[in-house]
Every structure is written in C-alpha cells, then in structure tokens.
Amino acid sequence: MHFIHPMVLKIGLPVLATIIIALHVIKRKIKYRGGVKAANTSFVKELSIYKTRKNMYRVVSVVLELCIITSLVASLVLVARPAKKETVNNGTKKRDIFLCMDVSYSIYELNADLVDSLQDVVAGLDGDRFGVCIYNTSSVLYVPMTDDYDFVIGKLEESKEYFALQKEYMDKYYNPDTGYLEYNTSEYDEFAEYQEKLEYYDAGTLVNNYTKGSSLIGEGLASCMYSFPRLDDEDRTRIIIMSTDNAQEAISKPLVELDEATDLCKKNDIKVFGIFPNREAWSGMNNSDYDKDEEALKTCVEKTGGKFYKQSESLSVDDIIADIEREEALEVEEVTITKIVDKPEIPIIILLISISTILIIGLVIRV
Numbered sequence: 001m002h003f004i005h006p007m008v009l010k011i012g013l014p015v016l017a018t019i020i021i022a023l024h025v026i027k028r029k030i031k032y033r034g035g036v037k038a039a040n041t042s043f044v045k046e047l048s049i050y051k052t053r054k055n056m057y058r059v060v061s062v063v064l065e066l067c068i069i070t071s072l073v074a075s076l077v078l079v080a081r082p083a084k085k086e087t088v089n090n091g092t093k094k095r096d097i098f099l100c101m102d103v104s105y106s107i108y109e110l111n112a113d114l115v116d117s118l119q120d121v122v123a124g125l126d127g128d129r130f131g132v133c134i135y136n137t138s139s140v141l142y143v144p145m146t147d148d149y150d151f152v153i154g155k156l157e158e159s160k161e162y163f164a165l166q167k168e169y170m171d172k173y174y175n176p177d178t179g180y181l182e183y184n185t186s187e188y189d190e191f192a193e194y195q196e197k198l199e200y201y202d203a204g205t206l207v208n209n210y211t212k213g214s215s216l217i218g219e220g221l222a223s224c225m226y227s228f229p230r231l232d233d234e235d236r237t238r239i240i241i242m243s244t245d246n247a248q249e250a251i252s253k254p255l256v257e258l259d260e261a262t263d264l265c266k267k268n269d270i271k272v273f274g275i276f277p278n279r280e281a282w283s284g285m286n287n288s289d290y291d292k293d294e295e296a297l298k299t300c301v302e303k304t305g306g307k308f309y310k311q312s313e314s315l316s317v318d319d320i321i322a323d324i325e326r327e328e329a330l331e332v333e334e335v336t337i338t339k340i341v342d343k344p345e346i347p348i349i350i351l352l353i354s355i356s357t358i359l360i361i362g363l364v365i366r367v
Helices: 006-029 043-044 048-080 103-123 149-172 185-202 219-225 258-267 290-303 319-323 345-367
Strands: 082-093 094-102 128-134 138-144 236-243 270-276 308-310 333-342
Touching: 006 048, 043 048, 048 082, 048 149, 048 345, 094 103, 094 219, 103 236, 128 149, 128 219, 138 149, 149 185, 219 236, 219 258, 258 270, 258 290, 270 290, 270 345, 290 308
Parallel strands: 094 128, 094 236, 236 270, 270 308
Antiparallel strands: 082 333, 128 138
16 A cells, blocks of 8 residues: 555644644643633532533543544545555467468358358357458458457458359359350350459459469468467467368469478467368369368368368367367466556545544534
8 A cells, every 4th residue: 555645644644743732732721711600510510410411521522533633634645545556467368360261263162151150260259369361372361360359250241242152153154064164145244243243352362363373272371370460479379260172273383382381380389270171062173182182181280280170061160169269378468567546445434434423423412
C-alpha cells in the first residue's frame, strides 16, 4: 500500500495534531464567567439522574471528538489517494493457425465441401489467431493473421461463392473424357460471364501461370509459412491446415517443392494438417497417380508432426479440432504492465461510520 499524494499526510497529520492539542490546552485554561449563579447546586449534583446525564455527556463528548478526528484523518487519507502497485505479466497461451487452401479447379469439390468445415474449425477454437492463405500458381494472403473471428468466418463465407462458382463452371463446361472445357456457340455469353466472375476471385492466384503452371503446392505452403507474423523472434504454437490434391502441374521448376516446404515448416516448428480429396473427387482432372500423390502428401505432412486426413463422409471436424487442441500452446509474454489501483475502500468505510456515528449522537442529544 502506498499513497499517490503522500505530502497530504506528511503536512496534514501534523497540522491536525497541532490543532487538536492546541484546542485541548485552550479548553483547560478557559473558565466559565458570567451568567446567573444558582444556590444549593451540591444537592442537584448528588441526584442520580444528574450523575447519569453527566457521565453520558462525558462519554458522548469523547466519542464525538474521536469520530470527528477519525473522519478528518480518513478524509486526509482519501485526499492522499491510497493505492496498490501491481506488476502484471500478460502471459497467454495461444496458437497461430493458417488455413491454406489450394484453389486450383482440380479440387473444386473438396474446397466446396470443406469451407463449412473450415468455418466450424474457426468457430470451435477460442483465443487463437487465424489467417487464410489461398494459392494456385501464386499465393494470396486472403486473411492476415487476426483474432477477429467474425471477420475470418465472414471471409470464408465469401469464399463459398467462389468454390460454388468453380463447381458450377466445371460441372457445366468441363469434359472429363477430353480433359478440356467445352461449350456451344450459343453458350458463349454465359461462359464468358462465368469466366469474368471467376477472374475476380482468381486475381492474384494465377500470376505467370502460362509459364509456371498451376497447383504449385510447395510454393503455396512456403508462402503461407512465411505469412506467420514474427516467425523468427516469437515462440508460438503454429499450425497450418492445408487442403490440396498434391497434383502439381508445373511448367517450369518451382522455387520450392512440397518436401522442401515441409522441411521449412519443420525447421520453424510449424505443424501441417493436410486434407486430401477422395478418389472420386480427384479422378478425371489430373494425369498424375492418385496413390502416389496421396502417399507423398501424407509423408510430408506427418514429417512436420501434423496429421493427414482424407475427404470422406466420416471426416469429422471435431476430430480435427481435437487434434489441434492437443497441440501444446506455448506461453507468450505479450506485455508487462505496472498498474496502480486505487484502494479507497477502507478509509471510505471508516469515514462513513464516523459520520453516521456523529449523526446518531446528534439525534440522541436532542432527545
């Protein structure tokens, strides 16, 4: 306990003590003079009612004086502002989670099905920071790392339109037998409208795709990893939830391959939870080997300490959340704060009791 304005007490208490002592000294020296003299007062002084009233007056006078002194002292203490100094370390156990989605058209069904699940992941965790990264040829930081869950969920809700539009587009114009988009001349306007809408969503994810190719998984994962804030100088539990078919269609050699990206994640203590499409959703779009791509993704994901999931009716979001929550959250000392908290409770209670006692005594004396 300390006082914010200690000089109030250092000056006020001596002054108050001096005034009280001076009043007592003056009181003793003052003798009653003047007035009407009364005879036979000794008889009155021997009466029991007189003695009772005199004793009561002495007690009341002492109590009244003590209450006045106490209330004055309590007032000085309040003016001096009693306070308590506290040093608080805002240590908090949190996770940083990135949702990293491959938005190539080869897994439009997986992404369309997973958006709701990803929303449930965000809604099911509390106190963590989230970000969303989408990629195809190039990466887009769709949602920077934030703890604004409403914003994250809103952006995922917005992405539903993107994946639903991809699904409509591919269902309507993609021919799995030829591997090309096909449309009749009469459908050109509608086809062009679809493309225009999709270009809005695709913006930033297809930079240099004519020379680099598409579904550059390693570059997408590495870009997502480097989107974590303060990656080098802050210890936090970091997790990436990634959806992909691992069917890379590179025209030129990517800057980072998947195994190199997962090595970087492992080096930076980032665990990757991978979600892979089922065979039905995967087949017909890619020329690569399903089992080989699945095994490669599974190996790379598990290398980071994460877990591999395959799209199915039994894929439980609760299981994903449970696995993520089992990851130990590192305690991060965010801010050290020295707080000064006013502690007026005790002097206020004393002041109220003193004033109440004075009021009661006043009523008793009147009676």
